[in-house]
Amino acid sequence: MPDPILKITGLEKSFGALKATSGVTLDLFPGEIHALIGPNGAGKSTLIKQIVGEIPQDAGTIAFEGQAIDHLDAADRARIGLARTFQVSQIAPELSALKNVMLAVEARQGRVFRFFRPVSRDLALTDAAMAFLYDAGLGERATMRAADLSHGERRQLEFAMALAMKPRVFLMDEPMAGLSPDGSKRMTAFLSDLRRTAPILLVEHDMEAVFALADRISVLVYGRVIATGTVAEIRANPDVRTAYLGDEAA
Numbered sequence: 148m149p150d151p152i153l154k155i156t157g158l159e160k161s162f163g164a165l166k167a168t169s170g171v172t173l174d175l176f177p178g179e180i181h182a183l184i185g186p187n188g189a190g191k192s193t194l195i196k197q198i199v200g201e202i203p204q205d206a207g208t209i210a211f212e213g214q215a216i217d218h219l220d221a222a223d224r225a226r227i228g229l230a231r232t233f234q235v236s237q238i239a240p241e242l243s244a245l246k247n248v249m250l251a252v253e254a255r256q257g258r259v260f261r262f263f264r265p266v267s268r269d270l271a272l273t274d275a276a277m278a279f280l281y282d283a284g285l286g287e288r289a290t291m292r293a294a295d296l297s298h299g300e301r302r303q304l305e306f307a308m309a310l311a312m313k314p315r316v317f318l319m320d321e322p323m324a325g326l327s328p329d330g331s332k333r334m335t336a337f338l339s340d341l342r343r344t345a346p347i348l349l350v351e352h353d354m355e356a357v358f359a360l361a362d363r364i365s366v367l368v369y370g371r372v373i374a375t376g377t378v379a380e381i382r383a384n385p386d387v388r389t390a391y392l393g394d395e396a397a
């Protein structure tokens with residue numbers, strides 16, 4: 148077994164009297180999709196926010212590639228490749244899909260995008276951005292304005308921009324939300340391949356997608372991980388069925 152790329156140990160977070168994260172221990176290994184599921188208000192988003200450094204934990208540690216990162220702020224965590232997947236990718240609707248990805252490439256390189264420079268002069272940048280667009284399945288739409296893309300295509304554009312940021316880990320909060328059945332199928336296929344680029348911690352309510360994708364699932368209820376296991380183990384777990392899955396496990 149390789150070392151985990153992300154290791155969370157004994158994490159605690161309260162909002163007043165409410166315990167949103169309670170003794171959470173969780174890890175993410177290279178090449179895997181680890182899904183985090185649980186009822187509304189279970190503390191999934193709060194956990195992601197602590198991992199990316201948006202809110203501090205009360206206790207416990209978060210280690211990334213073997214090093215504690217508790218002292219790093221969100222910007223430093225993003226720089227080492229630990230950012231929420233859609234957080235850094237703000238789509239500019241009036242720009243083409245290609246230009247949006249070029250912005251992300253330049254942001255990653257720490258340079259300011261120069262709007263007045265003819266695109267053709269910077270072939271390396273264009274080529275890099277095109278490659279990310281093709282990786283996200285959007286190569287054919289490169290010249291379209293982002294505003295004219297369908298909802299599913301905009302999600303693909305966000306992914307192309309996320310790929311351009313070269314993350315070491317993908318942290319995703321409900322990537323299937325709002326997609327059509329067809330869009331969900333395409334997204335599932337895309338995420339399945341994406342785990343080879345970087346492992347994915349996937350918060351998702353779409354159980355069909357979770358069961359199709361997850362190498363492991365952790366179930367969060369009232370801030371506490373009540374079970375971690377393979378899809379088969381989680382579907383068969385009586386506590387999980389009672390607390391969350393109900394008939395969906397069948």
Ligand SMILES: Nc1ncnc2c1ncn2[C@@H]1O[C@H](COP(=O)(O)OP(=O)(O)OP(=O)(O)O)[C@@H](O)[C@H]1O
Binds near residue numbers: 167
């Ligand atoms: N900033 C905050 N201040 C006070 N309470 C908060 C804050 N953020 C979250 N909470 C509470 O913490 C609990 C966990 O919320 P969180 O959003 O993490 O759950 P979730 O599992 O992501 O839910 P959902 O599936 O609905 O997105 C909820 O009871 C929520 O109301």
